Amino acid sequence: MSPDTYELTKSIKEYATKDFPWIHAGADLVGFVSVESINEIEPYWVDYYSAYTRKPTDYMEEGRSVIVLGYHAWDDLCEAFTIKGDRFEAFGYARGYHGSERLVSHLKKKGYKATGAAGLPMKQLAILAGLGSYGKNSLIINPKYGPWIRLNAVLTDAVLDYDEPFVDDLCGDCESCVEACPTGALAPYKVDHSLCMASLHDEEWLRLFSGTSSFEDVRAVENGDTLFKEHSPMLTDNTYLLCMTCQRACPHGREERGL
Helix, strand or coil: CCHHHHHHHHHHHHHHHCCEEEEECCCEEEEEEEECCCCCCCCCCCCCCCCCCCHHHHHHCCCCEEEEEEEHHHHHHHHEHHHHHHHEEEHHHHHHHHHHHHHHHHHHHCCEEECCCCCHHHHHHHHHHCCCCCCCCCCCEEECCCCCEEEEEEEEEECCCCCCCCCCCCCCCHHHHHHCCCCCCCCCCCECCCCCHCCCHHHHHHHHCCCCHHHHHHCCCCCCCHHHHHCEEEEEECCEECCCHHHCCCCCCEEEEEE
16 A cells, blocks of 8 residues: 555545535445456346446456445435336436546546446445445345445546455345245345346336336236335336335344334
């Protein structure tokens, strides 16, 4: 660790977690990962996004560091998304996108190259950055915030001081999330996206919103329509809450979430 990289890393973390006077806009968690540590991760299919993960070189040939940002989803509204026409807005992810863009601009002003890199293997990055462990609900579990975090990342050519990977197993023998899943979509550390209520694709949500399909039309789940109304209710004519049942069952982060 050199004095220069230490001071730069410290200043970036302070900026990334900084709030505006009138709004909580800063990241709740920040970690730093070297590009070399993730180059060996082979791209894999992410069903939720219908895309493969990307490598740092897909964004920037000169990339040296990845800054991993975690945002606490502190309220049910963070799990809501609304639709107008064929466009979606997910409230719980807006802070992450704004925060990463703000950090990109900050790094460029300091003379570094930087870009948002949300397509990187985000869960592996979170573990490498020391933010948490991979849980049995297939989400990242943070010791303070539990599974209630949203992740984003910024790639830069700046050389930084890197965090140690998170090595603790926060699940242990607990399988509360697996037992709580209403559709049986969870097995330990695995999720069956063909059953998960929160893994619907955009076109499936559009069919639900338009009334042309029911949940049972898009997922082969017994008593699915009743379960969907209970675990993924509508707040308004244009807004659904994503299913949070496995997250609510997790013992970690309950106090911070007010559960």
